[in-house]
Amino acid sequence: MMEFAALVKQRRSIRHYIDRPVSHDLIEQICEAGRWAPSALNMQPWEFVVVTDPEVKRQLGSNAGVMGVKWPHISSAPVVIVICARKTSRFARDDCLLAAQNMMLQAADLGLGTCYIGGFSGERVRQLLQIPSGYTVPTIITVGHPHGQPPVPQKRPLSELLHQDTFEGRGVGLTGYRRALSMLGRLLTERRNKP
Template sequence: MDYDEVVTTRRSVHDYADETVDRETVEAIFEEVRYAPSGYNLQPWEFLVLTDDEDRERLQEVAGGQEHVTDASAAVVVLGNEDPTAHVDRVLDDWVEKDYLPDEDAKEAVRENVEGMADMAEDERRVWTTRSTSLAAMALMNAAWSHGVASCPMEGFDAEALVEEFDIGEGYEPVMLVTLGYPADDADDVENARKFRRPVDEIVHFGEFDPVADGEGEQAATTPATGDD
């Protein structure tokens, strides 16, 4: 698909076909996900992909019993590493090798900045990793749809229970869950009319921030939506 088709036709799908998304397709999707941007290119994301029925049932238990966790072919736990320095050496060595940094002194200066981020309070580091990891999660959903695989982002889960159930090490933030699978032929998420989207002239502010109060955007009620939830 062309990019505009991907972003305008992607849906958050809850109803999946029985067809399995094979591992080759999943790996091809993540091959594209890894190009997502992140602060200092530190790539603080990890993805736990669950395809076995038993594993998805375990995940369903910590996700409020939501049925699409087990109906989907795969469920992905999107994790953010709260340590900004986890991959900093490889990242900065690459910067020097490719002339993004002029020399080792410049590399050390950037490294000091990253180490300073590691000293942030825990809540600040959680915000940092959530920002970058969310970019990768959106890349995952768009990449999946470009391969014909539907997805659904989920924030309804018990993070502490998830960490314990899947023995996730300390320092990783469960940012969201994403289900992956081929949509059912009669999936309402795909067949129904598109859900409401606020128009560009309501959400974009040039030069001055002047938000539109709820109910004031009359054009919003008649402007066709071009996305999904």
């Protein structure tokens, strides 16, 4: 089992998988991690459709894209997990995306690769998989044993995106943030100690 910080940094979007099945036990562990995601008012609006049938995956990969886009890695992935959201909660989509993140991190911890897929026709996916009309499809995740590991992508430095108190308090970074907290602590101590 990996340390959490290392796991977050190690996870990549994997689009190429080796031809090796993923055990039912591993899929259950991934879905269990999704089940434990937080949700607004604990509504737990998610349902997970696990697709392993090659023909169904082919249809998803060929027909789910918008504006003619095809998703070949859906067809070639050993497992595709379609996350469905009940329409009864206005926060269902957000809740399902939290579940998806849990699932992708769990998969990475198990040595599996995943790819988060957006930009597809949820309505087409719903029809292909016979998902009831009371559900939407916020995301799809492909899962499998990775064929290689993509390089680490460039990430913006924390100092460029961390703000203090307002958006204008830009670029303080963690060092600046800790310094500001330390200064605030000293000021409060001085005020308390004044007669």
